[in-house]
Each structure stands twice: as structure tokens, then as C-alpha cells.
Amino acid sequence: xxxxxxxxxxxxxxxxxxxxxxxxxxxxxSACSASxxxxxxxxxxxxxxxxxxxxxVLSPAPVAIGSVGAALGHKLVAVVLTVHSPxxxxxxxxxxxxxxxxxxxxxxxxxxKSTAKYKVFACVAYxxxxxxxxxQTATGCVVFNVPTAATPVELKITGKANADxxxxxxxxxxxxxxxxxxxxxxxxxxxxxGGGTTTTIVGGLPTxxxxxxxxxAGETTTTRSATRGTTSTTTAKTSGSPPxxxxxxxxxxxxRIVTVTPRGASVGSRVQILGRRLTGATEVxxxxxxxxxxxxxxGRIVVVVPExxxxxxxxxxxxxxxITSPRSFVVF
Numbered sequence: 001x002x003x004x005x006x007x008x009x010x011x012x013x014x015x016x017x018x019x020x021x022x023x024x025x026x027x028x029x030s031a032c033s034a035s036x037x038x039x040x041x042x043x044x045x046x047x048x049x050x051x052x053x054x055x056x057v058l059s060p061a062p063v064a065i066g067s068v069g070a071a072l073g074h075k076l077v078a079v080v081l082t083v084h085s086p087x088x089x090x091x092x093x094x095x096x097x098x099x100x101x102x103x104x105x106x107x108x109x110x111x112x113k114s115t116a117k118y119k120v121f122a123c124v125a126y127x128x129x130x131x132x133x134x135x136q137t138a139t140g141c142v143v144f145n146v147p148t149a150a151t152p153v154e155l156k157i158t159g160k161a162n163a164d165x166x167x168x169x170x171x172x173x174x175x176x177x178x179x180x181x182x183x184x185x186x187x188x189x190x191x192x193x194g195g196g197t198t199t200t201i202v203g204g205l206p207t208x209x210x211x212x213x214x215x216x217a218g219e220t221t222t223t224r225s226a227t228r229g230t231t232s233t234t235t236a237k238t239s240g241s242p243p244x245x246x247x248x249x250x251x252x253x254x255x256r257i258v259t260v261t262p263r264g265a266s267v268g269s270r271v272q273i274l275g276r277r278l279t280g281a282t283e284v285x286x287x288x289x290x291x292x293x294x295x296x297x298x299g300r301i302v303v304v305v306p307e308x309x310x311x312x313x314x315x316x317x318x319x320x321x322x323i324t325s326p327r328s329f330v331v332f
Contacts, residue, residue: 037162048092048157061120062176085133087135151169259326274299286312
């Protein structure tokens with residue numbers, strides 16, 4: 001007897017039609033799961049238009065003198081990357097800032113920022129990432145603004161090919177802080193109040209003069225000439241003593257802003273204004289926009305960056321007048 005001809009059911013026909021699609025989806029999922037190389041700090045992985053090496057992770061990363069610092073309650077983390085373009089074609093790495101994400105210990109992801117805004121001291125020698133010619137290599141930094149208590153645990157880069165670096169705690173190192181600016185020694189010679197006179201015998205007659213850097217305190221100096229026998233008398237002014245009409249205790253003590261920290265922050269962030277005689281402040285403005293005062297103390301005021309604030313000076317109104325910050329505040 002011959003075999004019966006095969007007549008597929010409706011369900012079997014549907015399964016056969018769906019089989020190529022299922023196979024394609026399985027292959028795509030397999031390719032995606034295997035397309036992201038993973039490594040540790042120091043590893044070179046395929047990413048962007050070529051390969052990227054994660055050289056260092058700096059935390060905290062101090063900024064250069066005069067640069068914008070981290071937001072209040074945050075710190076800067078800088079990653080040092082070396083990018084390599086393919087030997088046969090140029091590579092485009094300018095988007096590495098926006099295509100980089102740092103995951104912290106709280107599982108929060110932070111978008112990378114260029115060192116043009118946060119001038120991290122350890123990264124000032126590196127130029128910004130850009131396009132490279134075939135076979136070229138460049139080293140640079142990407143900066144992240146993360147909460148102070150968090151630690152970096154993972155760096156991800158997307159674009160052309162994805163890369164994922166796991167960051168062990170032992171691989172994180174503190175950044176180099178800038179050296180303080182040394183003050184030039186003073187060349188002024190202090191004046192001595194009172195005394196400091198020298199008597200010299202000229203032709204058998206005494207001559208009294210003030211020593212260098214000193215002034216006699218209200219004393220009379222008599223000089224005699226050995227040849228003509230004439231006498232001249234002068235009275236020196238008292239050094240260091242105020243005039244009779246001056247009242248030292250009547251000098252008005254004025255308020256002063258020494259610094260604003262951080263020097264830049266986003267709307268809603270807390271900012272500290274450090275200075276002298278700030279008690280009783282009635283208003284604080286950011287480039288003319290009034291801010292809410294959280295704390296008011298003689299040497300410190302804590303405020304919140306107001307909605308609508310723009311780059312410009314910070315002013316504080318106190319009972320002795322309105323004072324202005326020495327530097328402009330940056331809103332980002």
C-alpha cells in the first residue's frame with residue numbers, strides 16, 4: 001500500500017508560515033545580545049566608529065582654578081578615554097559626550113558632559129573629542145555630575161557599536177587638585193611708632209635723625225651746623241596715630257560677599273553665599289531675579305536658584321546697603 005498524501009491542517013500551515021519570522025527574530029536577539037562587548041577599566045572595546053579604551057576613572061575630580069564646580073550635594077567624576085579610528089577609514093568621536101552614560105551605585109545613569117563647561121584640572125591638557133583621520137588616536141575626558149555619596153560602577157557608550165565597562169571600586173582614583181596660587185612677598189617696610197632716632201656727632205655737635213623705616217612720635221629734632229652755628233628745630237608727626245578729629249570706633253562696618261559656591265548650578269539648587277556681616281539680609285537676587293532665602297547667618301546665606309534666573313551677578317540687600325558678588329553666577 002502506498003503512503004497517504006500529507007494534508008496539513010490550518011494550524012500547521014500557520015506555523016510553517018511563521019517559522020522564518022521566528023528564526024529571524026531569534027537570530028536578531030542572539031546578535032544583539034552578543035553585540036555589546038564588556039570589559040574592565042583599561043580594556044579596549046569596539047564603540048563609536050572605531051575602538052575606545054577606558055584609561056582612568058577620577059572621583060572626585062577637582063576643577064581648575066576659576067572653573068565652574070559641581071552642583072551643591074554633587075561631585076564631578078571624570079573618565080579618561082583613548083579613542084582609535086580604523087586603519088582604513090576616519091572615525092567620528094565628537095558625539096562621545098552625549099553617547100556616554102555613567103551608572104552610579106544608586107543605579108542612576110548620568111549623561112556625559114564636555115570639559116568645556118567643567119574644566120577638570122587633570123583633563124585640561126586634553127583637547128575635545130572630534131573626528132580623527134584613518135589610523136589616528138586621541139585621548140580626552142568626559143565629565144559626569146553625580147551625587148556626592150554615589151560611586152561610579154559602570155560606563156556605557158552607544159553609537160555604531162555599544163561598549164560596556166564595569167568599574168571596580170579599586171579602579172577609581174582621586175583626581176589631581178590644582179596648586180594654590182602663591183602670594184608675592186610684601187616689599188613694604190613697617191613703620192615703628194615712636195623712638196627710632198639716631199644721634200650722630202658732626203664736628204663735635206650732636207645731630208638727631210630718624211632711623212630708616214621709622215618716624216619719631218611727636219618728638220622735636222634739633223640740628224646744629226658746625227660751621228655757621230645756626231639751629232633749626234622741626235617737629236615730626238606721630239606715625240600710626242589718627243588725627244585728633246578722627247574717631248576710630250566711628251568707622252562704619254560694611255557688608256561684603258567673598259564668594260558664591262558653587263559658581264554655577266541649575267534652577268532649584270541650593271547655593272551658599274559666603275561673606276562678612278550678612279545678617280539681616282532682606283533680599284537676594286540672581287541677575288535681578290529674587291531668590292528664596294533658606295538660612296541667614298553673619299558669614300553665610302543659603303538660597304535656592306530661582307526660576308527664570310540667568311547668568312549674571314548675585315546681589316544681597318542688607319541693612320547697610322546692597323552688595324554684589326565678585327564673579328558672575330552661571331545657570332545651567
